[in-house]
Amino acid sequence: MRTIQAHAGRQPEPDSFEGKTYSLRPDAVFSDRYYEIIEQLSETLLQSSPNPQTLLLDVQELGKHKRALRKLLTSDAGSPDTLLLRTLSSTLHPFTSGVELHLRSLRGFDRWNRTLTMSEEQYHLAMVEIELVNSIYGGQFRSCKKKFAFLPHCLRDLEAECRSAQRDIDYVCKGCSDDCNVNHVSKTLRLHGVKPYVWMTADLRSVFRKAHKEGNSLGVLGIACVPELVRGMRMCLRHGVPVVGIPLDANRCARWWGKFYWNTINLAKLEDLLKD
Numbered sequence: 001m002r003t004i005q006a007h008a009g010r011q012p013e014p015d016s017f018e019g020k021t022y023s024l025r026p027d028a029v030f031s032d033r034y035y036e037i038i039e040q041l042s043e044t045l046l047q048s049s050p051n052p053q054t055l056l057l058d059v060q061e062l063g064k065h066k067r068a069l070r071k072l073l074t075s076d077a078g079s080p081d082t083l084l085l086r087t088l089s090s091t092l093h094p095f096t097s098g099v100e101l102h103l104r105s106l107r108g109f110d111r112w113n114r115t116l117t118m119s120e121e122q123y124h125l126a127m128v129e130i131e132l133v134n135s136i137y138g139g140q141f142r143s144c145k146k147k148f149a150f151l152p153h154c155l156r157d158l159e160a161e162c163r164s165a166q167r168d169i170d171y172v173c174k175g176c177s178d179d180c181n182v183n184h185v186s187k188t189l190r191l192h193g194v195k196p197y198v199w200m201t202a203d204l205r206s207v208f209r210k211a212h213k214e215g216n217s218l219g220v221l222g223i224a225c226v227p228e229l230v231r232g233m234r235m236c237l238r239h240g241v242p243v244v245g246i247p248l249d250a251n252r253c254a255r256w257w258g259k260f261y262w263n264t265i266n267l268a269k270l271e272d273l274l275k276d
């Protein structure tokens with residue numbers, strides 16, 4: 001089991017930390033239990049698969065077929081996919097218990113939005129996919145000459161007057177609040193040679209093109225809610241950019257709730273991903 005290190009930054013009361021569809025800390029101050037489970041699942045899958053890349057592609061492919069997933073989950077066939085979905089459902093459901101209610105509440109065009117309409121099985125597969133990518137590409141990411149991190153602005157201190165300012169490719173935190181998780185995460189990233197940006201304006205495709213043109217090896221660390229993060233990580237890999245990612249502890253931004261609630265990530269997991 002990995003060592004749980006000190007957690008900096010402001011953390012909310014356990015019973016007030018709710019996500020619209022998921023929460024990695026539904027009844028705890030930190031999301032350590034989630035990471036124990038997801039790391040174990042990922043390790044077991046990697047050990048039972050001769051080729052990590054093929055495993056990753058299989059998990060991605062399985063997640064594309066939303067309707068078929070529910071059938072597979074409830075089928076009597078006992079196929080490897082059914083067994084995988086059942087294992088994920090029994091271990092990860094406590095973290096995704098809001099999905100069904102959210103799906104039933106969708107109205108109008110929201111019912112056609114791929115991010116908002118992810119099923120619970122797709123969440124579970126996305127969680128596994130993120131962790132598999134972290135295991136498979138973590139070493140390559142850490143050995144890149146240039147490393148950028150893109151943080152969501154919903155991780156900032158919502159009560160502070162944010163002084164982040166536009167720099168080369170995007171906004172950079174100015175460290176104005178000790179209660180700000182962007183501030184704490186940015187400091188940790190800088191200590192490990194990663195340039196942190198608050199993602200507001202950067203066009204990642206042009207950032208990648210520029211890095212390739214200049215002959216720089218570029219690695220990316222992403223932080224976002226599960227649906228956005230898994231898509232962003234796939235996009236990086238499609239462009240040949242080694243990527244690692246940490247999901248926000250819950251989805252709590254205006255897109256999901258109509259207003260912003262402040263958010264956290266697991267800083268011990270961040271340290272784990274950054275250390276050689």
Ligand code: SF4
Binds near residue numbers: 164176178182
């Ligand atoms: S610490 Fe950084 S991200 Fe947080 S409010 Fe201040 S400038 Fe903005």
